[in-house]
Amino acid sequence: MENNANTLSEKNVANNSSSIPVVPAQYRIYFFLLVSCFALWGMLNNMNDTLVPAFAKIFMIKAVDSSLVQVAFYGAYAVLAMPAAFIVRKYSYRVGVLVGLGFYMIGAFGYIPAAxxxxxxxxxxxxxxLASGLSVLETTCNPFVLSLGAPETSVRRLNFAQxxxxxxxxxxxxxxxxLILANLNPADLDERLLMSSEQLAEIRHTELFWVCVPYVGLILIAFIIWVIFFRSKLNEKDGRVAMTVIEAFKKLFSNPRYYCGVITQFFYVGVQIAVWTWTIKYIMITxxxxxxxxxDYFIVAMVLFIIFRWICVYLMKYFVPAKMMAVFALAGILCCLGTIYIKGDFSVYCLIAISGCMSLMFPTIYGxxxxxxxxxxxxxxxxxIMAILGGAIITPIMGWLVDSSALSFMVSGFSAAEAAIRTAFYLPVVCFAVVLGYSLAFRKTND
Known part of the structure; x- marks a missing residue:
């Protein structure tokens, strides 16, 4: 009887939420202004993933050293997320957006002297x-989106924005x-080691010029968004609260759903960034x-990610988000195992499918x-947002596994390099297991 009652309660919640607009009419202009920021940091996140193989080639460094790109990028999230919360608390969401875009523009300009x-x-x-600006944006925009409507549709609304x-x-x-990868000189490491310092400097100059082009070009778009927010009269909720910082943290860390969510988000972001960072290397080797x-295979994976994100937004009208996430986490584990053990093209299909499995996780954990x-x-x-630090920690660990071949003994029938990149995917298995545990622990709507 209790199980039947729980099932009926979940169905009633799903039916009620399906009749409530995801974004009320009075908030739609503000919502789409925020969506522009979601698209911007999505663009920058994935360009950053491609800098790992690009810088490995340009600067002739190991995989673990090139992954410092991700350490710098996602480490900024851990450092700036809390200051961003203070900015929003003292001023408003709007000011948080302006500060975030400002940091981005300063960081992007820094690419010019670096090149x-x-x-x-x-x-x-x-x-x-640059990533500090994105940290401020994400800390600001995600809860702002959650606030633009009914609590019953908050998770769907964030999935929609995401x-x-x-x-x-x-x-x-x-x-x-x-712009970046197509303009890398085809010379490999051995060929570059034989070049004179003048030849190598000339090649690097060209390659780094094309690294700068998209980042510096996007400054114009960021500036346009900044001006729109600066001139807008957003009727947002006041960012200030009467509660003290100590009181806020006491309440947060007495809530298992919250602090377990932070831990889970750490592992989820870690698996997302690690998988996407090493997808290109996996394809190159296999x-x-x-x-x-x-x-091109990375692009196919992103298309699948997008398709499943939209499908999940629709399905959340009828199914409990946490239960959906549990199914996707289990599928992610199976796809990782396929990426490790299956030979031939099917292993590549499993690698691409991992992105589909990840599609709903970040906003669902967040919501x-x-x-x-x-x-x-x-x-x-x-x-x-500080939990995004997972990308800065798990990615280089996976890079170390690729370099060291520490787990290669667990597979057979592959070259040393292929065995190393395949067995590095045991780490994503662990991360998906954490997401699965969180999904099952908080699978009930009212928990």
Whole structure:
């Protein structure tokens, strides 16, 4: 009887939420202004993934060293998320957006001297500043979207907004393919080691010029969005709250759904960034392709991610989001195992399918963790954005597994390089298992 009652309750919640507009009419203009920011950081996130193989080739460094790109990028999220929460708390969501876009523009300008000086370290600093802006944007925009309507549709609304994020990601991949990766000199490491310093500097100059083009070009778009927000009269809810910081954190960390959500988001973002970072290398090794050819498979993975994101937004009208996420997490584990063990093209299909499995996870974890937090939602949002640090930690660990071949003994019948990249996908299996556990623990609508 209790199970039947729970089932009826879940059906009633689903039916009621399906009749409520995801975005009320009075908020739609503000919603689509925020969606433009979702698309922008999606574009930048995925261009950043392609910088890992690009810088490995340009600066002739190991996989684990090139993954410092992700450490700088996602490490900024951990550093700036909490200051962003204070900005929103003291001022407003609108000010948070303006600050975030400002940091992005400063960081993107830093690519110019980094390219002129051919300095990998200066690129890392510029990436950190750029990503600091994105951290402020994500800390601001995600809870703002949640607030633009009824609580019953908050998770669907965030999934809807996040659905524009991979559209930007797709645009970023095309920019990376045709502007960055296509302009890499075909000379490999051995050939570059035989070049004179003058020849190598000339090649790097050209390659780094094309690295700068899309990032500096996007400054214009960011500036237009900045001006629109600056001139707008958003009728947003006041960002300030009476609750003290200590009170807010006490309440947050007494809520298992919240603090477990932060932990889960750490592992989810880690698996997303790690899988996408090493997808191109996996394709290059298993298919024998070069960078700008291998990125085509990455693009297919992103298309699948987008398609499943939209499908999931629709299905959430009828199914409990946490239960859907549990199914997708289990599918992600199976796809990772296929990527490790299956030979031939089918392993590539499994790798691409991982992106489909990840499609609903970030906004769903985010929405579940923040549900019902009330006044402390801004600090709660900051904690979830800080969890993006997972991308800065798990990605280089996976890079170390690729370099060291530490788990290669667990498979047979492959070359050393292929065994290393395949067995590195045991790490995503662990991450998906954490997401599965969270989904099952908080699968009931009212938990």
């Amino acid at each position: 002129l000086l051919q300095s990998y370290n200066l690129f890392l600093i510029s990436i950190f500043i 659905a524009f994020n991979p559209v930007g990601s797709m645009a970023g991949l095309f920019l990376a393919k045709y 298919k024998g392709l070069v960078e700008h050819e291998a990125v 579940i963790a923040l549900r019902g937090l009330g006044a402390e939602v801004k600090f709660g949002a900051a904690g979830l």
